[in-house]
Amino acid sequence: MASTFQFLDDIAVADLAFEASGGSIQEVFQGATNAVIESLANPDTIGATWQQAVGREDEDPAALLFDWLSDLVYWKDAAGVVFSKADVRLTQHAAGVWKLNARLYGEPVNGSTQELRADVKGVTKHLYRLARDGERWTARVILDV
Amino acid sequence: MKLNTHMRVTRISNEVWEIAPSEKPGMLVPARIYATPAILESMDSGVFEQVTNVACLPGIRRYALCMPDGHWGYGFPIGGVAAFDVRSGIISPGGVGYDINCGMRLIRTDLSHEDVKPRLEQLMTELFRRVPAGVGASGFVRLDRSSFEQVMINGARWCIEQGFGWHRDLECIEEGGCIAGTDPSKVSDHAVSRGINQLGTLGSGNHYLEVQVAASDRVFDKDIAAAWGITGHDQIVVMVHCGSRGFGHQVASDYLKVFEKAMRGYGISVKDQQLACAPFQSVEGQDYFAAMNCAANTAFANRQVITHQIREAFSSVFGLSAEEMGMELVYDVAHNIAKVERYPEGELVVHRKGATRALGPGSADLTPRYRATGQPVICGGSMETGSYLLVGTEGAMRETFASTMHGAGRTMSRAQAKKTIRGDQVQRQMKQHGILVKAVSLSGLAEEAGFAYKAISEVVDSVDRAGITKTVAELRPIGNIKG
Numbered sequence: 052m053a054s055t056f057q058f059l060d061d062i063a064v065a066d067l068a069f070e071a072s073g074g075s076i077q078e079v080f081q082g083a084t085n086a087v088i089e090s091l092a093n094p095d096t097i098g099a100t101w102q103q104a105v106g107r108e109d110e111d112p113a114a115l116l117f118d119w120l121s122d123l124v125y126w127k128d129a130a131g132v133v134f135s136k137a138d139v140r141l142t143q144h145a146a147g148v149w150k151l152n153a154r155l156y157g158e159p160v161n162g163s164t165q166e167l168r169a170d171v172k173g174v175t176k177h178l179y180r181l182a183r184d185g186e187r188w189t190a191r192v193i194l195d196v
Numbered sequence: 197m198k199l200n201t202h203m204r205v206t207r208i209s210n211e212v213w214e215i216a217p218s219e220k221p222g223m224l225v226p227a228r229i230y231a232t233p234a235i236l237e238s239m240d241s242g243v244f245e246q247v248t249n250v251a252c253l254p255g256i257r258r259y260a261l262c263m264p265d266g267h268w269g270y271g272f273p274i275g276g277v278a279a280f281d282v283r284s285g286i287i288s289p290g291g292v293g294y295d296i297n298c299g300m301r302l303i304r305t306d307l308s309h310e311d312v313k314p315r316l317e318q319l320m321t322e323l324f325r326r327v328p329a330g331v332g333a334s335g336f337v338r339l340d341r342s343s344f345e346q347v348m349i350n351g352a353r354w355c356i357e358q359g360f361g362w363h364r365d366l367e368c369i370e371e372g373g374c375i376a377g378t379d380p381s382k383v384s385d386h387a388v389s390r391g392i393n394q395l396g397t398l399g400s401g402n403h404y405l406e407v408q409v410a411a412s413d414r415v416f417d418k419d420i421a422a423a424w425g426i427t428g429h430d431q432i433v434v435m436v437h438c439g440s441r442g443f444g445h446q447v448a449s450d451y452l453k454v455f456e457k458a459m460r461g462y463g464i465s466v467k468d469q470q471l472a473c474a475p476f477q478s479v480e481g482q483d484y485f486a487a488m489n490c491a492a493n494t495a496f497a498n499r500q501v502i503t504h505q506i507r508e509a510f511s512s513v514f515g516l517s518a519e520e521m522g523m524e525l526v527y528d529v530a531h532n533i534a535k536v537e538r539y540p541e542g543e544l545v546v547h548r549k550g551a552t553r554a555l556g557p558g559s560a561d562l563t564p565r566y567r568a569t570g571q572p573v574i575c576g577g578s579m580e581t582g583s584y585l586l587v588g589t590e591g592a593m594r595e596t597f598a599s600t601m602h603g604a605g606r607t608m609s610r611a612q613a614k615k616t617i618r619g620d621q622v623q624r625q626m627k628q629h630g631i632l633v634k635a636v637s638l639s640g641l642a643e644e645a646g647f648a649y650k651a652i653s654e655v656v657d658s659v660d661r662a663g664i665t666k667t668v669a670e671l672r673p674i675g676n677i678k679g
Binding site for chain 2: 058059060061062064065066067068091092121124125127128129131132133159160162166167168169170171172173174175176177195196
């Protein structure tokens with residue numbers, strides 16, 4: 052099962068809600084990452100002249116996902132970029148600590164060549180959820196725009 | 197009436213409705229909603245749940261309130277107002293909103309629609325060029341950390357010192373555009389990195405810059421309007437809606453995390469994680485208040501720099517100075533903020549989230565310029581339906597902690613709006629209605645289509661009939677810039 056995401060119509064009237072899913076925790080992280088990237092701009096219109104490595108770890112995978120998605124929003128503002136893709140790698144270490152190693156690809160914002168979308172201001176905890184049901188992982192996230 | 201709640205809602209008057217503390221365990225005060233019956237029926241279930249959750253927070257006084265433009269928000273509903281005792285009460289980022297000091301600014305001109313119409317395309321292009329909007333936009337003001345801290349401390353005053361505006365502008369901004377009680381050391385490096393390049397930018401979502409017309413037959417209180425420089429006769433005015441951008445959002449996010457942990461130590465439990473709070477007098481509470489004030493001042497500065505750019509754009513298009521075109525501020529008002537204010541109960545921390553301060557005539561908190569009339573209240577509608585200029589009343593000071601509505605309020609989700617219409621269709625339809633739109637994102641434009649919002653005229657009518665503001669003028673859009 053590959054990572055997927057879909058935007059939800061009826062959860063957040065003023066903001067953007069999505070549900071990501073996958074057959075593994077890594078896939079659901081990737082799906083949620085792709086949803087945030089697509090919320091900001093059409094990734095097909097974005098180059099990869101800018102790169103940033105991000106590493107994080109947490110015992111709680113839900114907290115790790117929340118902080119990682121917040122990193123995307125942070126780099127969007129701090130570096131003034133939008134993203135074409137992000138490679139996300141997730142491993143579980145001894146003592147149950149989850150470790151995320153990711154590389155973000157993008158380029159500085161340029162409205163004349165890029166299809167820009169919403170200026171996501173942050174990830175919220177309203178109805179926030181990362182859950183496992185058998186072999187399927189799902190994440191529900193609401194972005195403040 | 198069929199309402200989206202199982203709780204019993206009692207009619208106090210045709211525009212005021214109450215939910216008693218007996219309707220939810222833990223409520224310390226009643227919840228009151230200001231709305232006409234039709235608006236009350238259209239309110240989503242989140243409003244009823246959230247306003248009654250707010251009524252459970254420690255130290256709340258009198259009522260938890262929601263204005264007629266209320267809808268579901270994070271923790272507090274949008275349109276929410278609540279006041280907490282400064283000694284025994286709390287402060288909550290969820291009661292302020294992520295976009296700290298998101299607010300409205302209105303600039304008058306001596307120009308008429310007839311003057312502007314032939315050059316509207318040129319004007320909107322120039323405004324679009326000078327006021328960056330949309331995702332990742334950065335402004336022309338280059339700051340280092342030290343000068344950004346001066347922005348946090350001095351707000352719009354810093355802008356005036358740098359030549360981005362006129363000294364008299366400060367009289368026309370809530371709190372003179374500079375709130376005391378800041379401490380930049382309480383702001384994270386992350387917040388600084390997000391905000392340092394964003395001064396003078398509009399953002400996206402429901403933020404906009406709009407060129408509007410005040411027609412004589414839509415000026416309802418000519419004396420008050422005239423006192424504020426609104427003369428009608430198809431007069432051109434400019435409205436700005438934006439806030440503290442990524443900086444304010446990071447401050448809110450940082451302190452939500454701090455408060456989630458701190459609450460346990462203070463023995464506070466809340467009905468919703470996004471109501472995380474701390475006692476106002478606690479270290480965490482005071483730290484957030486100081487950081488929030490930094491973000492509030494940055495928002496005042498943001499709108500001031502944008503005003504400077506608007507004046508420059510008009511000057512370059514019409515070949516006159518901004519002074520020659522009479523481009524004075526009518527007012528600038530916050531609608532996402534917490535402030536310490538004095539009421540009969542004593543000093544209270546008044547949280548307004550998607551709600552506007554509405555001081556009535558004679559208020560000692562108003563500068564002499566507005567003391568006779570009461571405070572201007574600027575309410576933005578959808579980009580298709582127009583906006584309103586209102587005035588604060590004694591009724592608001594008596595009943596609602598001097599608070600009223602802030603805008604139209606959404607009724608349809610962004611995702612649903614995009615499925616209903618495309619951005620280019622919205623742009624074309626608006627042009628047919630005489631409104632020229634410049635947008636960074638066409639999908640963002642579709643999300644902001646007029647049908648996704650309540651009819652603002654009915655929302656304004658609610659607060660007028662409830663006596664918490666009076667309608668002064670309706671302002672019709674002719675040009676709009678969106679992120």
